[in-house]
Amino acid sequence: MLTDEIVDPAIDTTGRRWQLFQFIGPILGVILVIVTIAMVTLYTYRTMREGAITLSRNLLRSQQRYITEEVSHYLSPATGISFMASNMLTGDDQKQNVATFMTLGRSVLRDMPHVDSFYLADDQGHFWMTSRRDDDYEETTMQMEDGAPYYRHKVTDKDGRFISTDRFSAEGYDPRLRLWYKKAVERESRTPDRRLFWTAPYLHLSTRQFIVTASLAFQALDGHKIVFAINISLNQLTKFVNSLKVGKSGQAVIVDLDGHVIAGHNMADIGKPGFDAANVRLDPKTQPVFVRALDVFRVMGDGSGLVHTRGLNYVTIAAAMPLAKRSWVLLLNAPENDFANFTQVVKHQTLYFSIIIVGLALVLAAGLIYQGRRVENLQKKLGSFATERKEDNIILLKIINTTGLLDPSKEQPYLCEALADRSVARRVSIWRLLSDGNRLLCEDMFDRERNAHRLGMELTKTGHPGLFECLEDGHLIDVPNAEDDPRLQSVQRVVMRMIDTHHLVLLPILEEHHLVGAIMVEDPNQITESERVMTLVASILAVRFGQAQEEDKHTQEASPLPPSVAQQASAPQSRPPMRIIEGFLLRSGEEEHHPNDLPESGLYPSVPIMVLEFSEAYSANHDAARVMLDLVSELTDKIQAIAREHKLFSVQVAGNRFIFLGSCSQTADSEGAANIADAAIGIREACLMTISQTNTRLMFRIGIDVGAVLVARLGQKRDVFNLWGEGLTMAGALAHNVPDGGQIQVSDRAYQVLQGVFLFRLRGEFFLPGSGIANSYILAGKGDIGATDKT
Structure with a gap:
């Protein structure tokens, strides 16, 4: 037994208990005094402060009701006059209605200075307006003169007597397209x-007034729709709000729910040149109280509150002022000191009397808090450790219960998934060292974000010597940026660059101290927590890979190469000269080409490009394959003829894909894009007609883009034309992801070039790896010149 576990029964524990009480007693006494003082102080302060704040809120509510009532009176003419006009202007005599409208406008403008102007329009496109011009009134009529629309302005006095007239062009103006007309209808x-x-409030360019328009639609006796609109100036409302006195130094402002200022001191410069009243917003730097009060209103609705900023407490009131489409919000604030300054004095005095006791209490409590924090942190670590162990046990239990876990002939995709989930990594891959010791074969690669597996990649020792050097050390390697490590740069470029990962954790898999494979973890977030699972998975893989290597060796020993074969393999053989067969159905220029006829190598920023992809074009049955080849050959002849007919730049065949170029120049070529779209429509029709006459599953998809490509002239004679890049990738992806066979999917860039000539419908958002999300369109056919597209 350890000596510190021995207890002497003769020792009197009473003294220790008393010492403990002496330590705890003063602390409890200090805490009791602090609590008593704090409670008395807090109660007194809260009572006085709440009384002052209640008083201030009542004053602000009274102010709020007064302002709301004034604003309602300010805007009330819009409702009354609009409905009065709907009863006065419904006659079947248009001239009489217009005369009544002008008389009504002059009367209201004369008696209500905050009304700016009136509009009247009908469903035939007629438009009339009455507004002020200095001390007189301007009556505007839109009418046809000399075969063109004009505004005829007639200036009258308050009694309607003629003073002068002028006119201005009204070309392009249609009142039926205006928001106030359409929404009223x-x-x-x-x-x-x-x-x-x-x-919404906006700046009237001619009068420099910040106005809001109210419109009402009704039907005349002759069956035509009429819209009456009244424009109310908000300039006077701003002067009224700025004249208010809220407490000693409080402020008021009217805003909408998006923070745009309708009236308040922000609008003091309204009417001055260069001042954009429509874009004035609450400034978080200079008006943090209003910004905070508006945020609270969006969540809580009407009510009062306290906002603390710049070292002061502000009492705020927010109240909705409904206005049909959008709501206006009245915000008022005043510093709490304006109403409760005496409570601050009491608070400071109490603070001075209590500061010494509180300071002592803090010193005594600091030790207890420190010890408590240590215990809490320890408990958190123990809890976290237990949670991690529980997660590890769950994963390990699933791995152990997997059928055929140690059988190398059965795939085990869960191993990569378990490592990726436990380490929260972007991608995890498992690599097996082949029996020759010079190649690593990817057994499984799991991308956690895409939830996708892949395999079959191979890394050689000659191509990646640094990787094999790291693995032969036998230790886990954690490299934050593989691109900066000379040993692993080749791995980053070949394996990791495809998904743009950089952080690499490399764990060798050893069987009896011999390397048999490796685990690669890319961009992990919890590598330390996952080491236990990684170690177990490496042990399992060591058994699997060791068995696989043994099987490979037995297979090689059981079937060695005959001597004649070995001699043939080792002896140099004469090879036929390599032939480069270019898969072009159509080359630029004439039939016979010279290398100089090809475009110069380089970047071409805007090339119209189309990819035609055939699906279900392969069959293992000889008869079906022959039928398929005959059908593809027939389609190829028609495609070649269509390409020549539309003067395409080139057509190249690559596997089951045809690559078409409309043109290849350094400048944007809309004609080449139009030619390739015409060709796409012709090819679609030809293919659909031919396939419909044959019993086959062959189908095609077409993608079109106008984008950047890299053009290269290859070969010793520089007579092989090749291209690749963003435009080709986009066109190929569009073709591969067409929703239905036989359709033509067009990128947003190609759509912008072709929309004036061809008809499209919007397909929706299209995701291209490496580029992001963009809109794509389905090409329906060719429209009339000048017609707009139907998306």
Whole structure:
């Protein structure tokens, strides 16, 4: 037994208990005093502060009700006058209606200075307006003169007597396309309390007034729709809000739910040249109280609150001011000190009396807090450790219960998935060292973000000597950036660059101290927590790979190469000269080419390119393959003829894909893009007609893009034309991802070039790896010149 576990029964524990009580007693006494002082102080302060704040809130609510009532009176003419006009302007005599409208406008403008102007329009495109011009009134009529639309301005006095007239061109103006007209017509069938449409405030360019428009649609006796609109200036509203006094130094402002200022001191420069009243917003730097109050209103609705900023407490009031389409919000704030300054004095005095006791209490409590924090941290670590062990045990249990775990002939994709999930890595791969010791074969590679497996990649010792050197050391290697490590740069470029990973953890797999494979973990976030699982998986893989190597050796020993074969393999043989067969159905220029006829190597920023992809084009049955080849040959002849007919630059065959170039120049060529779209439509029709006459599963898809490509002239004579790059990748991806066979999918860039000539429909968002999300379109056919596309 250890000596520190021996207990002497003769020792009196009473003294220790008393010492403990002496230590705890003063602490409890200090805490009791602090709590008592704090409670009395807090109660007194809260009572006085709440009384002052309640008083301030009541004052602000009274101010808020007063402002709300004033704003309602300010905007009320819009409702009354609009419905009055709907009863006065419904006659079947248009001239009489216009005269009544002008008389009504002059009367209201004369008596209501905050009303800016009136509009009147019908469903035939007629438009009338009445507004102020200095001390007189301007009556505007849009009419046809000399075969063109003009605004005829007639200036009258308050009694309607003629003063002067002038006119301006109204080319391109149609009141039926204006927001106030369209929205009013949409609301015509609603109940009376919801028929009136309010626009968002905007700056009237001619009068320099910040206005809001209210419009109402109704039907005249002759069956035509009429829209009456009234424009109310908000300049006077700003002057009214700025004149308010909230407490000693408080402020008021009217905003919409997006933070745009409708009225307040932000709009003090309204009407001055260069001031954009429509884009004035609450400034978080200079108006943090209003910004915070608006945020609270969006969540909580109407009410009061306290906002602390710049070392001060502010009492705030936020109240909605409904206005049909959008709501306006009235915000008021005032510093708490304006109403409760005496409570601050009491608070400071109490603080001075209590500071010494509180300081002592803090010193005594610091030790207890420190010890408590240590215990808490220890408990958290123990809990985290237990959680990690539980997660590891769950993963290990699933691995152990996997059928055929040690059988190398059965694939085990869960091993990579378990490592990826436990290490929270972007990708995990398992590599087996082949029996020659010079090659690593990828048994499984799991991309966690895409939830996809792949295999079959091979890394050789001659191509990646640094990788094999790291593995032969036998230790786990953690490289934050493989691109900066000379030993692993080749691995980063060949394996990791395809998904743009950099952090690499490399664990050798050893069987009896001999290398048999490796585990690669890319961009892990919890590598330390996953070491236990990685070690177990490496042990399992060591058994699997060791068995696989033994089987490979037995297979080689059981069937050695005959001597004649070995001699033939070792002896140099004469090889026929290599022939380069270019897969071109159409080359640029004439039939016979000279290397100089090809485009110069380099980057071509805007090349119209199309990819035609055949699916289900392979069959292992000889008869079916012959039928398929005859069908593809027939289609190829038609495709070649169509390409020549539309004067395409080139057509190249690559496997089951045809690559078409409309042109190949350094400048954008809309004609080449149009030619390739015409050819796509012709090829689609020819292919559909031919395939429909044959019992085959062959189908095709077409993708078109206008993008950048790299052009190269290859070969010793520089007579082989090749291209690759973003445009070809995009066109290929568009072809491969067409939703249905026989369709033509077009990128957003190609759509922008072709939209004026061809008809499209929007397919939706299209994801291209490495480029992101963009819109794609389905090419329906060719439209009339000048017609707009139907998306």
